[in-house]
Amino acid sequence: MVQQAATESVTSTLQRASLVLDAFDGGQRLNLSQVVLRTGLPRSSVHRILEKLVALKWVHRQGNEYGLGVRMIELGSTAVHQDPLRRAALPSLQWLHRTTGCIVHLCVLDGTDVIYLEKIGGEMAAAVPSRVGGRMPAYSSAVGKALLASHDCALRKAPELAAVRDTGIAYEREESLRGFGCVASPIGPPGGREAVAAVSVCAPIGRVLSGDRLRIPVREAAAQIWREIQDARSGVVRRPAVGRHPALA
Amino acid sequence: MVQQAATESVTSTLQRASLVLDAFDGGQRLNLSQVVLRTGLPRSSVHRILEKLVALKWVHRQGNEYGLGVRMIELGSTAVHQDPLRRAALPSLQWLHRTTGCIVHLCVLDGTDVIYLEKIGGEMAAAVPSRVGGRMPAYSSAVGKALLASHDCALRKAPELAAVRDTGIAYEREESLRGFGCVASPIGPPGGREAVAAVSVCAPIGRVLSGDRLRIPVREAAAQIWREIQDARSGVVRRPAVGRHPALA
Missing domain, CATH: 1.10.10.10 (Winged helix-like DNA-binding domain superfamily/Winged helix DNA-binding domain)
Structure with missing residues (x-):
């Protein structure tokens, strides 16, 4: 009692x-x-x-x-820098930013929203109002669609999300911000289920619409981040790779 | 009871x-x-x-x-973006970064530490490990010296802090990070008492040692931020000045 x-x-x-x-x-x-x-x-x-x-x-x-x-x-800043997911993802996020020149986001799902854990954008970052710790409705963002597609939710059967499961890629085309679009991929076990996070690149809409060039590095970063998370959980330490993608080290 | x-x-x-x-x-x-x-x-x-x-x-x-x-x-991010001091300071911090090309910090005193409320640094920012929400011993940073000099504390009578009160400028020369130095100014009422915050620029040490060029814009930004704080408190809205310092608008 x-x-x-x-x-x-x-x-x-x-x-x-x-x-x-x-x-x-x-x-x-x-x-x-x-x-x-x-x-x-x-x-x-x-x-x-x-x-x-x-x-x-x-x-x-x-x-x-x-x-x-x-x-x-102070607590928020410590929380960001301590987050094991963000920590595991950081080298691949930086690689993705260097490779594509785009703004890179790392997000997790919280209910029907996404929360931003990292944003890397250099001088271009100010053009997009997202911020670390910010919250957005999942369905209006590429990262959100990538996450919703891999979870059991009311929207799971929507055709757009079925396409995300088939291709491992989600798009957002000026739905959040005029002139900009994003390409995202879920981070999780193969098969497109139970993603723990999603990574995206955001760029002027012309670049997002002009074909498939951004898909490959985004999917590669997502796969590499998932490997890093697995390694972190099992205590494996990889050699750092300078100037090359860690997956190629 | x-x-x-x-x-x-x-x-x-x-x-x-x-x-x-x-x-x-x-x-x-x-x-x-x-x-x-x-x-x-x-x-x-x-x-x-x-x-x-x-x-x-x-x-x-x-x-x-x-x-x-x-x-x-999420709460930390909201706290940063809601902070009235940071909000009042932001245009002047951006002006200071554009004018000097240096990493710009905005800090407040918390006991004998400083806490970083903003950091603007573009591509150079990664070279200095400070971060928003981070905490540092005040006496090892220029912003901290600027703040300590204007408050009653055990160190107030130290010669270095007396010089800060005379000139409105505090220096830090490779005390926190090899190869880098900072120039800071307290933000507060004239007379160097009761500063509410401090602003600094950080640059390669050669630039900090090579004379007085950084002092003028740092002091000007501090004075302008103090005016913005006063205006925010009394509800005055200034016209935004594009590409020029708000003080010159």
């Missing part, structure tokens, strides 16, 4: 703190009343939680307004 | 959750015993908190190992 009560107390406090932090998802700073409205929690509870979050620097208060704090920035 | 008990319960749960998240600061993934060791909390408590954090996606579990989760990446 004591154990159960302790579990419930932890759940309740953390869930309420999580709701309070979720209130800031829109990117705006909020006053107390706005947080109360967005969370549906009692005002006294929201106030108590906000004050504790301010003390922890998870939330920052300026005058009457609250926003996410510097400790969140 | 009920109010006080509720406050204590929130504090205690959130503080313990915070301790658990802090355990991952080193960047490694940890098993349960390692988190117990680092937090000093009872094993049952750590296990309970970790399981709740996994359910919230703040922590990710793979096999027996835990690491920071995708929700932390």
Whole structure:
């Protein structure tokens, strides 16, 4: 009974703190009343939680307004750099950027959205508003289609996703951003099931429409990342390959 | 009494959750015993908190190992993009990068450390291992010296910091990274007190040592960011200036 009560107390406090932090998802700073409205929690509870979050620097208060704090920035940055999937993928993502000159994304599925774990784009990156930690509806992005095609979901039987399973390639043509398109491939075991992530290149739409040149390096990067993930899990260390794709080392 | 008990319960749960998240600061993934060791909390408590954090996606579990989760990446990213200081500074940081060609940093002080809120560096950025959300001892960086000089701290009377107060400029010469140096200026009210942040340019050490050319744009950017912060606080909207420094618009 004591154990159960302790579990419930932890759940309740953390869930309420999580709701309070979720209130800031829109990117705006909020006053107390706005947080109360967005969370549906009692005002006294929201106030108590906000004050504790301010003390922890998870939330920052300026005058009457609250926003996410510097400790969140720090934890988020640590989370990105610690992520084993991103770490395993990084050399192949850099290879893909060097090879194609395109903006390269690494994404995972979260419900019906994708979350961006990496973006490599050099000077071109600013042209596309995606960002590490950003969230997008899966169906409007190439990475999202690549992931949806390999998972059991309501959209799985859509013709476009069936084509993704056949070819290992998903396209997005100006659906997110005028003038740009993306070519993506799922990262996972052969057979197109249970992909853990997806990789894409984004480029001016003309390049995406002009044929199949981008498909080969994208599919090769996805396959190589999947091998790196397997190696990381089993503790294999490969020799780094300078200037060549690790798969060719 | 009920109010006080509720406050204590929130504090205690959130503080313990915070301790658990802090355990991952080193960047490694940890098993349960390692988190117990680092937090000093009872094993049952750590296990309970970790399981709740996994359910919230703040922590990710793979096999027996835990690491920071995708929700932390997302919250961190929102925190960066929502930060009012960074938002006010961004046009001037981009101007400073275009004008000098150097890597540009925006930092705030947290205790005796600095935390990086922005880094703009184009292709050169990879040469310097700083990252948004990263933490560094203040005294080993130019931005940190710029901030320490304007705050009451044990080091305030050091001759190097007195020079920073006189000139509005702090230097770092290969103290953090061989071959590189930085020039920084505090962002705050005139008189060099109570700076809220600092801006720096980092470049190959030869450029930093070769005279005063970087001082002027760094100081100008710091002054302009301070004006932008004041404007943001008082609700003034300036016309955007394309290709020119906002101060000259």
